[in-house]
Amino acid sequence: MTPAPVSPAIDVHDLVKRYGRRTVVDRLSLSVEQGRICGFLGPNGSGKTTTLRMICGLLTPDGGGGTCLGHDLVREREAIKRQTGYMTQRFGLYEDLTIRENLEFVGRxxxxxxxxxxxxxxxxRLGLASRQGQLAGSLSGGWKQRLALAACVLHEPRLLLLDEPTAGVDPKARRAFWDEIHAYAAQGITVLVSTHYMDEAERCHEIAYIAYGELMARGTAEEIVRNSGLVAFVASGAGADRLAPRLRDAPGVTAAAAFGATLHVCGPDRDRLLKAIEPWRADPALAWHEAEPTLEDIFIDLMGRARDNGPADG
Known part of the structure; x- marks a missing residue:
């Protein structure tokens, strides 16, 4: 017997949110299957946080709709809130309470x-037992992050919305955090996480890129790279990294950056890109080879093509 299809945990369409004349989210549609980790990327002010808040029922959209955890996004907001754990950008618990007291308060x-x-x-589970009597205000960023996550999952939610949860956290704590996120996803919990870190984006099952309120790319990291239409070249050798400022604004170049002693340059048109780097390809001190564009290359290119959603003058 064929099992019945499972409905997506998040299935929203044409979401719109305006503040005055500014459209912060502009006809955004997103579907995320249960138990998947979706990375939500985009520059500051792109509408990521506003979208997260609409999905979990904290904000009412000005247009569009859909479902979250099978509940109507507009009419059943309270039901969505009860089954969602939302971790904000800033530490939102009481710093003058201990770890255990904070969790007791959340539970009540x-x-x-x-x-x-x-x-x-x-x-x-989160390694906090030995510190449970410590005041939250005395914790480092990594331990505060663990406490915030513990508070988010205490009521056993089906959906986790994490808004830049690892900002300012050291690499070891970030890796431990992501191990926990994957463990929760393995239990069937759906995760939508906003991040600026490309290595974190690559740890997600799929990625959604938003700029100025519009969804501009969607898929796995491999699909986004494959469908980007970008071409990249890498140069190594003496002085390769110093070419970045000279190539950054060249016609046909959307990104030129130094990575250690190497240069990474990319653009959407192979012929124009080759023309841009031509003056240095004959340099015997430099070795050039074609490479895959990185996620960072793609997101810089998408940012360059996005339209500003600020209010028009006049």
Missing amino acids: VYGLDRLRPRIDEALE
Whole structure:
């Protein structure tokens, strides 16, 4: 017997949110299957946080609609909130309470049963048990991040919305955090996470890129690279990295950046890109080879093509 198809955890279409004359989110559509980790990328002010807040029921869209966890995005916002864990950009718990006291407070807000064993399990899972009596305000960024995540999952949500959760956290803590996120996804929890880190984007099952309120790219990292239409060349050798400022604004070049002692340059048109780098290809000190564009190359190119959504003058 063929199993019945599972409906997406997030299935929204044509979402619009305006503040005055500015359209912050402009006809955005997004579908995420259950148990998937979707990376939400885009520059500051691109509408990522506003979209997250519409999806979890904190904001009402000015247009569009859809479902989240099977509930109508507009009419059943409270039901969505009860099944969603939302981790904001800034640490939102009480710094003058201990780790355990913070979790007790969150549990009472949700009216949770079995509160003590729930807290014990969260403390143990996230390595917080030995620090449970420590004031939250005295924690480092990485430990605050673990506490915030523990608070998000205490009520056993089906959806996690994480808004730049690893900003300012050291690489070891970031890696431990992502290991936990994948463990939650393996349990069937859906995760939508906004990030500026390209290595984190590559750890997601799929990526959605938003700029100035518009969804501009969607798919796995491999699909986005394959469908980007960009061409890239890498130069190595003495002084290769110093060419970046000279090539950055050349016709046909959308990005030119130094990576250690090498130069990475890319653009949408192979012939124009070859013409831009031609003066240096004959230099015997430099070795050139064609390469795949990186996610960073693609997102810089997308930013350059995005239209500003600021209010028009007059």
